[in-house]
Amino acid sequence: MSNAAMIIVPTDIREKVREIEAAYTRYLAEFRIPDDHKIVVNFSAGKDSTTTATVAHHLFGGRVTNVMADNDNEHELTVEFARSIHEQIGCAPVQIVKRVYTDAEFERRRQSLRDRWPQRQAIRMGAYRGVVMPSLARADTKFGQAWQRTAERWGIEFDTPLSAALSVLRPSGNSFLDAALLHGKFPMMRDRFCTDELKIQIAFDAAIKPLLDDGEVVVQWSGVRADESDKRAGYARFASDERDPDYLYNFLPIHQWSAADVFALHKYFGIKPNPLYTQGASRVGCMNCVLSTKEEISETAARWPEHIEKHHAWEKKVRLASRWVHWMSVGTVSQAWMKKFDLPLGRAVQLYGLEPDVQRIEWSGFYGPRGTMGAPSAMDVVEWAKTGRGGKVYDLVKASLDTAVCSSRYGLCE
Template sequence: MSHAKQVIAVSDISTKVREIETAYRNYLDVFRIPEDHRIVVNYSAGKDSTATLAVANALFGRRVQAVMADTDNEHELTIDFARTIHEQIGCHPVQVVKRIYSEADFARRRAYMKKNWSKKQAIRMGAYRGVIMPSLARADTAFGRVWQKTAKRWGIDFETALDAALSVMHPSGNSFLDAALLHGKFPMLRDRFCTDELKIQIAYDAAIRPMLDEGEVVVQWSGVRGDESSKRAGYDRFAVDMRDEGYLYNFLPIHQWTAADVFALHRYLGIKPNPLYLQGASRVGCMNCVLCNKEEISETAARWPEHIEKHRQWEMKVRLASRWVHWMSTGTVSQAWVNSIIGFREITHRRGETVKVRRLLGDVPRLYGLDTEVQHLDWSGFYGPRGGMGAPSVPEVVEWARTGRGGKVYDLVKASLNTATCSSRYGLCE
């Protein structure tokens, strides 16, 4: 038997579903949850959330409601799948919700920028903590005149960096882009505001809070599997949600399942998976996630280049909304200016050797060995630092993603990818 057939072989799914039912009813008893509680499935249109919704519906039927938060960075096939999955499962239609940023949100941000970007500002964290950024609202300073060269390089016509930033600070009609504009950057590993604002909070506000306000007890079912990461492996299968203790709970029904189990359930119930799984995708959701891996980036560039172009256009706008990028984009001039502020001082070691080291203003800024003279940022990069590049643009990241290990030689397998044929990382192609 081939590996692919082993991956998708149907196991005893009915036994696994019975285990979920037994465990869940035990949790209801332990936590004294009333029998008439509400069940909300956090849905993403991926394999795991689809399996979770199917199991919940099989056990509790019409008591189940699914909610999906559309980040406005999803593939259109994913949204279509979410809107029609009830036809395959027989459940209620999935409630698709979206965070909408208003003109009032942008007005508050514009007011903040006018007030604070006009003043000098000390960097509060990171390698440059303590360095003073100049006013971005003046054209008659050394920095302002140098920035004009940056504006010319970018192909924009504004008198000051603040003017350029204010030009993009209006609702774009895309929630993901609007979030990035308001934050002045794209989400990062340690600042995943996209998850917080575009998924968790809007799903809670639109679907769960109304139930809680009516006095309902709600259990959220989520398709989190422990074998996806060590962090997820450590999650409790059932837990109190502290946003509304005593009324809101979290349950992970398929926490111990494998991907093979999930697709076996699809086959067992006759559910066709999200079509992206037949087009090379290992996961579905944001297209692409800012934290996706090298293979996903190269796959997207080959199969869905329009999404790559979309992110490139977003970068051009978000860089204007970032005070940091404006300041750093002036290149060697601004870096020489940083060095002139930081300067150097002499230190004599115990053995009598005297060396020059970077002078710190008190204890800050701490540059931690960074050579400021070679840093030159034109972008607020959608994908963040990749391949040893400090702030690469989307096209640069795509080129890197097409290379093999080490990022220097193009990968022939990626270069010869046939996008017209079925491709599944889970052995789903016949």
Template sequence: CKPVQIVKRVYTESEFERRRQSLIKRWAQCQPIRMGAYRGVVMPSLARSDTKFGQAWQRTAERWGIEFETPLEAALSVMHPSGNSFLDAALLHGKFPMMRDRFCTEELKIQIAFDAAIKPLLDDGEVVVQWSGVRADESDKRAGYARFACDERDPGFLYNFLPIHKWTATDVFALHKYFGIKPNPLYLQGADRVGCMNCVLCTKEEIAQTAARWPEHIEKHHAWEKKVRLASRWVHWMSVGTESQAWMRSQLGVREVTWFDEDEFTGEEIAMRKRYPVNLGQEVRLHGLEPDVQRIEWSGFYGP
């Protein structure tokens, strides 16, 4: 058995085929937006070119420099394994990782390590102790981790051990120096941390440093963005029309809320009023309708 085993999450053609079939089925339908300011608004089909939206999207496609009749065609064109696990994950999710949806960590690190290295040992009846270099001073969340704890994925057989949890960064580099181990070259160039370039958690300063020192990575990200945007229904919906929110709010207007409060000096009851803009998705009142899900024609949603 080799002392070090390197594993990698590989997204297969069958996974992309399942995603393609899902797009073909779902993008042909009119779908409601599920969250945010537009929640509840039903959006147009992404598989038709004979609608107002479809015709406007074709102008977007021309601006992007692509030749497809519909957003669905564009999405299917990139829905194939690229050979890069991160890009493949983004294509299958139809978006890049975000602060509250870091599927990259779960799929490309945690789950593949468990499936490829840990689970086979557990299946053989072994007790596994997983070592990690997490340190308490890296974040408040990590500071709350126990140094040794049972892993709930297989209680009694799988444990997590954080041997350097209480160490500082200075301690780590001091040990490197003691044993004559050179640190990652990026640290010697002034980087605060080493990981994905650029991680969704990085700062604007780190992005600026990447652009200045390694512009090829920014160019690579730009090329990836052009692919992933084709797999995102949200990008397609929002890619046409730039005055939608302002125009829509002008049609919806505002709602006035009145409540009564006691004057702190006179003790008299006084009326208090405040005007709120009507929510675009949840509280639309076009044509006097107040359904749970408001269906708005494309021309109405994006403006005259």
């Protein structure tokens, strides 16, 4: 008979916390870190960062600051949890920081579009290499007239794509949407500007840099656990941080803990975890993450459909800021032009002998390509997520997501 249920008992948690204390003391000596250093816990409102904040407070009390970067794509219960967790732990309130994009940043982007979109632009990579995109600032060209049908379909009234783009390039009051508008797309696997700009950079700028500027030595504690992904397993438990290697360090106190250990600690200290766990979420934090799995997307669509609708409303704005989506939205017309276009240097269109399918792209989608869909909307993805396991393509996507979702070493998003 398995005695797995007997493994997690309060005495084990005491032992595990003692192990963290002993290991931390060794690291401080090894890295010659002064005793009066500052401790900053990266808090995401998930179970791992709640555990980390609890252990840090238990061992070091008032010397600990908890910081959470709210990227405006969190579930409201997550933000509420972050605002009230100090009452359960007995620590100071979590410092909640946010990246705010200014009108000056949007004005720079608007000016860049005013300079570039009226010009024709050659595509330099991919299957369309060599094709020249037309001006997106003229209504009197074939493209401009064809785009009017796009505008009709999208229910917008603008003369040109440039006018449509300029209309949305203003601060919206939501940081996640603002980042997507400025980038002209949503974050994706290989370009996670949501984590970089809205989590890591702002937490550093708002909570850590001021301490470093004051000459303090800072150790960041993060609730990263090895069994979440191969990438996370590869992180050292203690290391200096390349952003300021002599003064800033990273410590992963629960690196070897299991999820069961983490919930056992909640029980041991009498802390109720983020309520989203008891409502069926396997991860909390962004609702949803752009890299969410098929299961998570159908879970959200069933339980919190308002978040899917919010993302779809964002998609209607972000596509207006994308040159590629405007151009590809005319579909058939683009393809016909490609075949007879007078390319620079007399080259043929680089389609490598393939007859291209006629494509029409309508979205810069929140979830990126899914299944066999190259540019689906959030609504298309929800329909796809309702279907059974989609065979090979699905398995490959899922396999890559399992190891890639939010694998930042700072554990700022769960």
